[in-house]
Amino acid sequence: MPGKLKVKIVAGRHLPVMDRASDLTDAFVEVKFGNTTFKTDVYLKSLNPQWNSEWFKFEVDDEDLQDEPLQITVLDHDTYSANDAIGKVYIDIDPLLYSEAATVISGWFPIYDTIHGIRGEINVIVKVDLFNDLNRFRQSSCGVKFFCTTSIPKCYRAVIIHGFVEELVVNEDPEYQWIDRIRTPRASNEARQRLISLMSGELQRKIGLKVLEMRGNAVVGYLQCFDLEGESGLVVRAIGTACTLDKLSSPAAFLPACNSPSKEMKEIPFNEDPNPNTHSSGPSTPLKNQTYSFSPSKSYSRQSSSSDTDLSLTPKTGMGSGSAGKEGGPFKALLRQQTQSALEQRGGSPHRFCKRREFPFFTLTAFPPGFLVHVGGVVSARSVKLLDRIHNPAFVGIMGNTRSYKLLDWNSFNADEPETRDAWWAEIRQEIKSHAKALGCHAVVGYSESTSICEEVCILSASGTAAVLNPRFLQDGTVEGCLEQRLEENLPVGCGFCHIPYDELNMPFPAHLTYCYNCRKQKVPDVLFTTIDLPTDAAVVGKGCLIQARLCRLKKKAQAEANATAISNLLPFMEYEVHTQLMNKLKLKGMNALFGLRIQITVGENMLMGLASATGVYLAALPTPGGIQIAGKTPNDGSYEQHISHMQKKINDTIAKNKELYEINPPEISEEVIGSPIPEPRQRSRLLRSQSESSDEVIELDLSHGKKDAFVLEIDDTDAMEDVHSLLTDVPPPSGFYSCNTEIMPGINNWTSEIQMFTSVRVIRLSSLNLTNQALNKNFNDLCENLLKSLYFKLRSMIPCCLCHVNFTVSLPEDELIQVTVTAVAITFDKNQALQTIKTHVEKSLQRASTDNEELLQFPLELCSDSLPPHPFPPAKEHLESASSNSGIPAAQRAVTVEKASPVAEGNFRNRSAPPCANSTVGVVKMTPLSFIPGAKITKYLGIINMFFIRETTSLREEGGVSGFLHAFIAEVFAMVRAHVAALGGNAVVSYIMKQCVFMENPNKNQAQCLINVSGDAVVFVRESDLEVISTQQPTANCQPLCTGGEVTT
C-alpha cells in the first residue's frame, strides 16, 4: 500500500440549470479512483454549490497511481428518477508522483461532458502521500520524469543520454465493442476516454520501468500516439529518449549527484541492488528483441516495404554490396566502438546491451553543445500493412473467447497483440538503422514515428537524421568531462556538424563534396537535409523560411491486399516527387539546407497525400546553391522558346528576390581558397535524387542540358509545366512575417515576449468532377497557401513576428474531403534589433549564434556557473533560484490557484504567500509548441500534460454547423489544458502539440464527432526582467472596476 491519494471537493460554479422548474441544480459529486468511489453531500438549489467536502482518501498501489486517472463526476440529484450527469473531470495525478514537480493539484477545472461540452467548473484539491517501499518486484516506475520537450529541459543538465525507449499497448476500441450498440453515445465516449487514459498511464509506467532499468531518471522527447485502427483495435504507442538529468537550480543537490543519478528520485533507490532490476525486467517489459521472429504475414509486408524509399540518399541497391566496408572512416568506426563499449560497460545484462545496439535512436531535436558531431542526412522508412493481418487464424479463436472477458479486464489479454505491432515497428527501425549505417553514422537523431490509417490499410513511417554523436554523453560522465571534451576535440565551431561522416572515397551515393566554406579543412555536401533543429552554434547567413512540398496522387479504390499493393507502388513516386519539390523550392529560396524536415504521407480511400515541411536556411559552411535552369524539349519552336525564357526570367527574379527577402548575402570566397573544382552539374542534380530504383525519372532528369552551373529543370510535358508553375505560385509571407517549422528561426534572436499559439483547421470538399492529379494538386496547394494567407492576415497586429514550429497535419476523413490542421506559435520580435543584425557577416553571426546558445539553451551558461565554486553566483542565477524557491509563480498568475471564492483552498496552500489583492480574474496560462518562452526563464517543470477528449453532437446545426462545433471544442480543449496547468501551479505549457484531431461528420443526421489528443510540459516561468512584470500588471490595474466587481459576485 504505497500511496495515499487525498481529494477534497471544494465548490462549483456556473453549473448548468438542471431543474427547469426552479432554474437551479441540486448538485453532488462522485469521486472515483480505481474501484473506490466517494460521494459528497447534495448541495441543494444552487448553481454555485459550496460542498467543502472532507478529504476523501484512497489507499492505492503506486502502480495504480500511475495508470489510473482520478475521475470526478458532477451529478444532479433527482429524488424520483435517475440522477443526471452534468459532466466529468479526469485528473492525471502523475505529476504528483515525483518530487520536483507539483506537490498539490488545486484549482478550478472545467466540468466536461462529451455531448454538451464544458458545463461549469469545479474546485478540487488533490494530494498524494507516497510511502517508501522496497518491493523488489515492483511494477511501477514512479519518479521517472517525462518531458515532451525534444531537447534537454531548460533547468536540467544531462548527465547521460541513454537512448531510445519505446513501448506500445493494444486494446479493443470500446467504440467497436458489441456493448456499444446498446449504450448511449455518452457512455461510449466516456469508456473510450477512460480507456485511453488508462492505456497511456500504463504505457508511461512501462516506459518508466525501461528507463529505470537503463538507470536513467527521465524520458525526454516523449511522444505518445494513438492509432485508431477501428475494428482491429486501439494502439497506444510511445517513443522517447531515456536520460539521466540533474536539476540545475539546486547546486547542493548537484555536487554529489555526479555519481548517483538516482539522487533526484523521490523513492526509488534502484542503486541499492542491481539484481532485482534484472529480475523484474522479465515479467514487466516484453523483450523487444525476442519478438523479431517474422510472422507469416511478413512475406507480404516484405513486398510492401520494398516501397520504402530512401530520402536519406541511401541507395537501396548499394546497401547490400559491401556495406561493411564503407560504413565510415576509421575514426568514425572508433567512435562507434567507443559508444558501444561505453554502453557495454554500464549495461548489466547482455540483453540490455543488445537492445541498445538494436536502436541507437534519439527523439531529441536539439542537443547539448558538443553532443552532435556530424550529420549524415535524413533517413526514413515506410511500410504498408494490412490491419486485418492481426487476426491471423490462431488469434481469432482467442479473440472470440475473450471478447466479453476483455470488457472486464483488458489487461489480461493484450499481451499477445502488441507483438505484431512491435514486430512491424522493429522491422522499420531496423531499416532506419541500416540506412544510417550506410551513411557512416552510428546513431539517428530527431527520430519520430507516425502512422496513417484508412480502413484496413496502415502506412507506418519512421524518419530521423543519421548522425555521429559524441560518445562522452552516452556514458557516465561529469560535466567537467563534457567541457574537457569540447576543448580537446577542438571541433570547428559552427560547421562541424556539416562535415560528412561517410568516407569520401567510398560514398554511399553519388554526391558532390567541397571543402567546408567555413573551416576549409573538411568536406561538406552541397545540400543538407535533416529532421533536427538548427544547432544553436551553426553559422547561418540571413534568415530561414518555411518550405513545403505538397503532392496528391489518385489511387483506385481497392480492397485489402490489392489496395495495399497499389499504395506500395505509389509511395516511391510520391517520395521522389516530394523530394524534387523540396529541392526546387530550396533552390528557389537560394538556400542550401533543410532543418526539421517532416514528410507526412496520408492515405485515403481514393488518394494519397504527401506533405513535407521543413525550414530552409543558408548554412555558411555549405557552398552557394546554383540556380534553376529550365530546358525545353523542343528547342526549335520559337514561341515555346520564348515562353521558356520568360519562365526562366521569372525564376531568376524570384531567386534574386528571395535572396534579398531572406537577407542571404554570403561573403564572396575566391576559388583558390576553397581549392575545389566547380561542381559538375550532373552530380549536382543527382545528389538530390533518391536512388529508388522504381523511379524512372531519375535517369530522365539526369540528362543534363547545356547550362553547366545550374540545377536543370526539364519541361517536357504539361506535368512538368505545372510543377514549374506551382513553384512560382508560392507567395512569400507579407513583409514583417517570417515562418519556420523549427524551434527557432535562424537569423532572428531578439524575441519580445508576446506569443500567440493557435490551431487552425480547414476541410475542403473536392468536387468529384475534376478529380485529376493536377486538379487535386492545385486544390491541395491552394488549400495550404490560403490557410497560410489567412494566418498572416489574422496575426497582422503582431507584425513584426515569426510563425514558429508551424506544424501541418493532413488527413482524409472521407472520399472527397481533405482536412488540414495547423498548429503554430506567432512570436513578436524587435524590428530595430533585427535591422542591426542584418549587417553582421559570417564571423559576427558566429558570435551571435553562440550568444544565442546561452539564451536559448542556457546550457553553457549553467555549465560554467556550475563548474565554479558555488559561492559567487552570477546575479541572474540567484534571481532564478529565489524565484523558484518561492514556487516561482508571479502574483498575477497565482490568482488562479488561490481563488477568492474558496477560502479552504487558500488555507491549504502551504507556503505560498497570499497575493496582496486576489485578482479574481483567471490567470494567464501561455501555451507554445516551442520548448521555451521568449523573454522568460522556465524555473520548474511540473509534469507532462497528456489529454484525450471526445466531443460528439447530435445537434450540429444548432451548434453553428461543423465550424461552430469544432471551434467551440478546440477552445474547450485549450481551456482544459490551461486549467490543468494552472491547478498544478504552472503558468505555461511548452512543447505543446496537438497530436490528433480526428473529425467526423454526418450532416444528414445532424451529427458530428471529434477526437483530440494533446500533450505538452506544464511549467512555471518567470519573466526575465522586472520591467516586464510591471508592464503586465498595469492592465490589471486599469480595469479595477472589473476586478472588484468580480469579487462581489462570486
Next chain:
Amino acid sequence: MTNELDIFVGNTTLIDEDVYRLWLDGYSVSDAVARRVRSGILEQTGATAAVLQSDTMDHYRTFHMLERLLHAPPKLLHQLIFQIPPSRQALLIERYYAFDEAFVREVLGKKLSKGTKKDLDDISTKTGITLKSCRRQFDNFKRVFKVVEEMRGSLVDNIQQHFLLSDRLSRDYAAIVFFANNRFETGKKKLQYLSFGDFAFCAELMIQNWTLGAVDSQVDDMDVDLDKEFLQDLKELKVLVADKDLLDLHKSLVCTALRGKLSVFSEMEANFKNLSRGLVNVAAKLIHNKDVRDLFVDLIEKFVEPCRSDHWPLNDVRLFLNQYSASVHSLDGFRHQTLWDRYMGTLRGCLLRLYHD
C-alpha cells in the same frame, strides 16, 4: 473546391475591434465583409476577399460564443474557455453595452416590455440602425433593468458591479433604468430637441435628491422610485402662488435683487407670476403618476418655452433661477424651506440643462 470547415482558435482569443463593431452594429457576415472591403483593408494587407470572409466568419463565431457570457459580464471574467486579457474583456463588455443615441432617445422612458420590443422594427426603420442592433440594445436595457430594479444600494454602483461597466456608462444606464421605471415622457415633439445627455443629467440630479435613497440608503429600489412622501409634501409649496401676498413679496424680492443685472429684466418682471405659478404647479401635481410622466413636457411648456420666446440668454436664466430659489428663504411666512430647496435645487439644475435650442 469549397471550404466545408474553416476555423482558427488562438490560445489568447483574437478580438478584432473593427469586426466587433460591425457585429455589434448587426451586420450580416456578407455585409460586414463588404464594409471591410470598402475600408481598404485588402489593399493595406494584400489579403484576398476569401481571406476576409474566413476571418470575419471566425470572429463572428467567437462573438456569438462570447455573447452568452456578455449577458452576465462577471461570468466573462471567471470563465475558462476564452483566454482574454483584462483590458480586452473590459473593451468587449463596454462596447457590448454601449448604445446609439438615436436608439436610446426612442425608447427612453418607455416601458421595457414585449410591446416596446415589437416596435423595434419601426425604430430600426426610423433610425437606420439594424434591427439586430436595436434588439441587442433593447435587451441590454431590459437586462440591466431587471437585475438592478429591486436592489438595495446605489443604482450606479449596482450596475457597475453586476455589469462591470465604466463609470460613464453605468451612469447612463442608471438614467435609462430610472426613466424606464418612472416612465417619463421624452418622445413628444417639443422634447425632440433634447439629447439623451440632457435627460441623463436630469435623471442623475433627481436620483440624488428626489428618490428614497436620497434620505435613506437602506431601502429597496431606493434609487429607482421617487420618494412618495416628498412628492406628497410638494403640495405645500402651492402657498407660494396661492397666497397673493407671498407671491408679490417673492416677486419684489427677486426684482429688487436682479434689477440692472438682467438684459431681459422687464420681460422677467412681466412674466414672473406666470413662471412662478408654472414651477410651483409642476411641483404640486407630482403626486399623480401621470403628471410625473409629463414632468419634462410641463417644464418645457411652463418655463423653457416662455423664456425662449422672450429670448432670455442662458446667463439670465441662471441668475433668475438662483435668485428665485434663494429669495424664498426671506419669505417669513413660508415654512417649507427644506422642501423648497430639495425641489428647487434639482429643478434649477434640470432647467438650466434643458434651456438650449
